[in-house]
Amino acid sequence: MSLMRTLDASLAEGERPIEVLVADSGPIQSKLLMGALRRRPEFNVQSCRIESEAILIAIAGHPVDVVLLSQERLAGRWDGVAILRRIHLTHPRVSLILLIDTYDREFVVNAFRAGATGLFHFSESSLRALCKCIHTVHHGQIWINNEQLHFLLDVVAHTPTMRVVNAKGTQLLTPREEQVVALVAEGLTNKDIACELGLSENTIKKYMFRVFDKLGISSRVELVLYAVSSGNTCPAEWLPVGG
Numbered sequence: 273m274s275l276m277r278t279l280d281a282s283l284a285e286g287e288r289p290i291e292v293l294v295a296d297s298g299p300i301q302s303k304l305l306m307g308a309l310r311r312r313p314e315f316n317v318q319s320c321r322i323e324s325e326a327i328l329i330a331i332a333g334h335p336v337d338v339v340l341l342s343q344e345r346l347a348g349r350w351d352g353v354a355i356l357r358r359i360h361l362t363h364p365r366v367s368l369i370l371l372i373d374t375y376d377r378e379f380v381v382n383a384f385r386a387g388a389t390g391l392f393h394f395s396e397s398s399l400r401a402l403c404k405c406i407h408t409v410h411h412g413q414i415w416i417n418n419e420q421l422h423f424l425l426d427v428v429a430h431t432p433t434m435r436v437v438n439a440k441g442t443q444l445l446t447p448r449e450e451q452v453v454a455l456v457a458e459g460l461t462n463k464d465i466a467c468e469l470g471l472s473e474n475t476i477k478k479y480m481f482r483v484f485d486k487l488g489i490s491s492r493v494e495l496v497l498y499a500v501s502s503g504n505t506c507p508a509e510w511l512p513v514g515g
Contacts, residue, residue, distance in 0.1 A: 289316045290406060291316050291334070292318070292338050293318055293336045294317060294318070294340050295321070295326070296340075296342040305340070308399050322355070324355050327339065327355070327359055339367070368387055384424060389413075391416060453499050456492055
């Protein structure tokens, strides 16, 4: 698994536990998973049925940071995507992890487009890895392997600039912000973008925060998928430093 960060599983002093919701219709697996996670002091864990209404009611009744959904327990493999989309649209700040057994390119792209922040192979990975996965998505990153990442990058048009517009065709970002979005869509890190544009990494972070605020999104994956679905490519424009 790539893009995994080595995280300290212990609960830092003054840091509140991560609120985890386990959505699974299988009572035995659900109890085992909840029992394992509850032994970790950095998590508060609750559970519900893997149905849209049950999940939304659980989130409304108790603060939730991360939702784990078991694909294996869904009636069909695409049911999980529909549930993801509804939860994400209703609670965009909640991180969504889909526990999967199999996947293909189309499923991966649609899962992240629907709002997933992580795809986790529970049958092939350890509880320790799942804990890292939860920490990773909770800190605003994604959990994805190299093959899945390439699936996402395949849907991105490699263009030097990208116009991001709303439904009326109104331009939402400044030229510099558009340039940053295009480089993010090409898979560059903040450090790489800073080198490409001759700016400081801190300046790039400020651009990213402004873009997230304008577009109402909270992660790089959401930004890439938003750009792919809402952006119009255009000829390259070099902007001088400070532009």
